[in-house]
Amino acid sequence: MSYAALLYDRLTIDEAELMLTADRRGLLLKKLFTKEPSTLSSTDLAEVHVVVNRCESKSRALEAARRIANLNRIVINSYRVEELCSNKIKTIELLEKYGIKVPxxxxxxxxxxxxxxxxxxxxxxxxxxxxxxxxxxxxxxxxxxxxxxxxxxxxxxxxxxxxxxxxxxxxxxxxxxxxxYVEKPGFDLRIVAFKEKHGMGILCCIARVSRKPEEFRTNTHLGGLPVGVELKDYPEHVDEALKAAEIIMQEEKYGIIALDAMPQIENIDYNIVYKLTNECAKMYDEIRKFVDENKFRRYIEWKNEMELMFQKLKMHESYIALRNVISNLLENSKLRVHEANSRFDYAMNTRNATGINPAEKYVDLCFEALEES
Incomplete structure (x- = not known):
């Protein structure tokens, strides 16, 4: 019998969410913790056919992808994808070479x-x-x-x-x-894309909204507010994201990455974005504080409470208004893809803001790979 495995060097709520999802769906997922992926052996991977590589350290992720491939196992993501995503220069150059609009x-x-x-x-x-x-x-x-x-x-x-x-x-x-420097309308997009047996797809998308014009970085680790976006409503953006994802994962059978893209809109006053974001900020900061205070407890013990807090945030009138403003702004925008991420966080922000759980897609990919064994 063949198994899937989860390889990690730090257990975050993203890995915990993947473990819970695999267990619920009946995927036998072997847990492999490592600080030295070069020492992985065929014994460590006995009866394992596919490995999800979630090493946080870029150097470990690269070495793990290389080592797992050398041991003739499928790895999600491959060494090529890991290498591209770890180097912004190579990513930008490759995307530009194939016609993707980049800064x-x-x-x-x-x-x-x-x-x-x-x-x-x-x-x-x-x-x-x-x-x-x-x-x-x-x-x-x-x-x-x-x-x-x-x-x-x-x-x-x-x-x-x-x-x-x-x-x-x-x-x-x-x-x-x-x-x-690309002037953003107060937010950028994080787009999760995947590749499976039947082709490429866009899984979900969030806008990451900064709180003030002076803070041009939108990363959620820095306090950027996550807002779910229905990217399918913008076919031109879907096409651009799929093209970028295909360029990065072109040689792979299985993969899942997050693309970061900046919407470019000219002659638009988007101060309303900051106003609405700051009206939501207190509720979001309470969620961030709650997650931080519970990070040493078992994820399953506080996951539901976090989800309820997000539901309240999403029902707030300012959050709903912000989502509508972002939707309208995207209708008149052009995307510039500027980064790709092989190991992206999702359990707190992306999953709750969109209602779509990337852990489900990781499990889907594992099941597909196991069908080949």
Whole structure:
């Protein structure tokens, strides 16, 4: 008998939700915790046919995908997808190559030594100013959760940021990445896409709404408000998202990723977005506080209460009004896909805001893969 397995290096509520869903649907899901995926052996994967790789560390996720494939098991997601999603430069370059609208960007390798630093800074500044206009966004090439992203408004600030980020580190191992600042209508989109035996599909979508114009980052880890979006109501956006997902998962039989996309709308006053968001913020912050206070308790013990809190938020008149405003804004927007995520969080925000549980799709993919064994 063949099994599926869940590989993880940190147990979050996303993995807990997947375990609960697998148990409810009768999927035998072996749990594999690791801090050293390179040591995984055929014994560890005895009778396992497919592995869901949910390692949070990008380096572990990459090594795990490589190791599992070498042991001749199906892995969701594959090494190729993990590598693409872990490197924003490769993602952007590949998407642009195949015609996806992406923000303009500039990547420059680090100077070889400190003696070249000043010349390197001048070179980067001149090239950035030739290609991009202020404000410019500094983005880690291997970052996540909105960490390390800086909005730069002038040459002096750009020089300062370059000087502070001129050496390799974990989130910028090879060089610096500067990107065009795209004026968003107070939110961006996170689109969950999948690939299965019968083709590609869009599972669900949320708008991640920032609370004020000064906070251009919309990541929910930074307080961005999640609002469910019916992407199917916008066929042009669905086509663009599917095309991007196909480019990233083109060689795979099974996969599931989250695309981040910025809607671009011209000559629109969207202050109403911030007004409505702030009217909802207190209720959402109560949910965030509740989740944080319970993170060391068993997820199953407080999951239902969290869901009820989200239901109350979604029934709030300001939240309903915000959802309608976002819907209207999307009708006149163009999407620019700017990132792809292989291991995305979903149990708190995406699942509750949309009413669609990505854990169900993980289980679907496992069942499909097991049918082949």
């Amino acid at each position: 303009k960007g500039l990547f420059k390798p680090f100077p070889k030594n400190l003696h070249e630093l000043e010349d390197w800074i001048i070179c980067v500044v001149e090239e950035a100013e030739a290609r991009l206009e202020y404000p410019i966004v500094f983005k880690p090439t291997h970052g996540s959760w909105g960490k390390g992203i800086i909005k730069i408004d002038c040459r002096e600030r750009l020089i300062e940021v370059l000087r502070e980020n001129s050496k390799p580190n974990e989130i910028n191992p090879e060089g610096i990445f500067l990107q065009e």
